[in-house]
Amino acid sequence: MPDLVDLRSDTVTQPTADMRRSMAAAVVGDDDYGEDPTVRALEEAFAARLGKPAALFVPSGVMANQIAVRVLATAGTAVVAGRRQHLVSYEYGAAARNAGVQFLAVDDEDGMLEPDDVRNGREAAAYHQPAVSLVCLENTHMAASGAVWSMERLRAVAAAAGDAPIHLDGARLFNAEAATGVGAAAWAAPATTVMCCLSKGLCAPVGSLLAGPEDVITGGRLERKRLGGGMRQAGVLAAPGLLALESMIERLPEDHARAALLAEVVAQRWPDCGLDPAAVRTNIVCFTHAAPEKLLDHLHAEGVLAGTIGPQTVRLVTHRDVDDAGLDRARTALAGAPD
């Protein structure tokens, strides 16, 4: 049996040979003193690509999200976000702990927020309810099978947010760019801050970036230090990050095509699993299953690893380390799976 086909996450991707060489050759300095030229180059390249004035390199996507909430939101207020967003459901309550906020968690079944939910949340402050100091969005939306926002809805939600700043959790924003042809900067334009991960489908070993206005990023640098995320000769991590931005976005459509093929098999095998294969436009397939542990055991025995993201919710993620042969193995294993 060849190596396992690992569909648990796109975070399992190995850095490319070019990335490893770039790490060895990186020119570095103490980034806590602002003296690492490779980190600076990465922050500048990312800010330019996202159409924002400044950017900050951080160890993880969670830290980028937490910094955004700490800088933009006010303790004792509400942050509007979709109930299945990473910030709400997959960060172990970090925003409550780090920023003293509570979430006003609204419906995000299709990955997007409803403008009326955002408007109602803000207006509720007139009725003894917490003021809303921030709105958070996720694009692509992980738990909604990697759903991409519509630009029309994004504009409507931004209008509904009024004066409240918007933070965009764009862990996989470049997947949205690859799926739609609409650039990351256009997706980020209505937001004050945007976060993207380099360590997922873009194959860098470590790191995420937060982009936004100069003053917000300056504040973010301080919060990064407070959270223990100040790094020293971090250019060894920024160098593969630069390659991720330069050369890994263009290959994402391959992952999307393979995920669409997986979605087809899943929808055929379990027609009532809540998955519309036509809605799978990026690299994630989520579906409900009555006995996920049994299914995962079956897949493992067939050489395929899958994951779960909630009770009775299975997730399959395609990425650079899953090729056509691996995909065929996964499709065969899914088609032959027990109920």
Ligand SMILES: *Cc1c(COP(=O)(O)O)cnc(C)c1O
């Ligand atoms: C992975 C992910 C994060 C967090 O990134 P880490 O680097 O794992 O901390 C945040 N938001 C979304 C939508 C993600 O998928």
